[in-house]
Amino acid sequence: MSIVPSLAGKKASLKITACSMQGDSPSPDPSRAVSLLINPSELSFKRKVDFSGCVPLGDPGSGRNFNRVMPDELSFSTTFDGTGVVPVPLGMNLKPEVEDQLNDLMAVVAYDGTEHQPDVVQIVWGTLLFEGRLTDIDVDYTLFRPSGAPLRAKVNLAFQGYKSKQEAILEAGLSSPDLSHAVVVRDGDTLPLLCHRIYGDSHYYAEVARFNGLPGFRALRPGMTLHFPPLD
Template sequence: MGLEHMKIAGYYDGDFTNPIPGDPYKVMINPNTIKWNRKIIYNKQRPIDASKASQKYKNSGIDDLSFDIVIDCTGVVFSKRVDMATEIKTLEDIVYKYDGKIHRPNFVKVQWGSNISFKGVLKTFNTTYTLFKPDGSPLRAKVSLSFEEYVSPKKKCKVEKKESPDITHLVEVVEGESLPQLCNKVWNNPLYYVQVANYNGLNKFRNLKGGQELIFPPIIKS
């Protein structure tokens, strides 16, 4: 099995169903490290009779992804990719350039193998040139990229369910998990699985598929 290179693709839409023309940008040298930041946001509440505030879950924050890639135009890595200006422009056109068709830069999907798949928008694009020809033309550059997760308004509405004062969760099923197990994980109570099954139109809730997304709605407590 050959080396798989990270690919960076542009999309016109935040649902990531309408790719821009052309191939994704294939990095020349895969990153040594990737930083994927996740956070949870809490509201701090302090009961009248308590001396310290407690954290009440508000929502899961937006993820951030950042990494460095090296563009090497010496001809050693890729014999036909030796034009630094072309490499930078190709990457910029995908992640940075303002697109008049959608009146904003593109939405971006970063894919590396089957384990790393990140959908978001560009935050920063910093280039450091490190090797030059005698005439000053750059031969090698380090490009530092950072992205912010993007969730489409349609999907966000499913998760937030703003008409309800309770929190709605969007849960991705791991192969082998049952609905009672998931209810216990979300609410510390496995008995709400009937309401979740009805809400998602599940007839056979014992045989969930890995990767399946389920909405866990506000629960009506008996």
């Protein structure tokens, strides 16, 4: 999970965007996105460290050996409303019927037959930026028209975090004992400034630009993720 700047003083809706894959790196597709009318009141983030099951013979009490960091998990609940009681923000393309709203959500997060797995999605809300795949969705209908058509539904969503192979290798630090870093670019960031912040030396900016496949060290945009590999 990464952090992006929030918009102070302005209500921001949680947005879920499907990603197309460039190699094994996800790229958000703005044409396949949904914004929530009612933001979650609670949000759960989980990160688990996995250790090997056996304690080494003769271990004096230092514990089990580290195995790996498990994929992050994100879960939250929201309400889909078709009563018209909740005002729809300007610019939000929200269909009036709850079933249509749910179908739009499923079109973004559900199974992709061409890839034979759910699409990777990007979830952005306030300071949250999370990329992962849907693992669970539960829908509870709580209000109906006399005809039986649903007017309100509570939806529980759970996602498992996604990392490209390059990100996983970097975070594992397989090429060096030094730590690797993944940084989300903010307004005002420059590559020399970020290199100075992470390495203590701004002169590594050209190497970092090449590592991330940037056409130049000035080609930064807010929200993009840069990877800073361990120093040799």
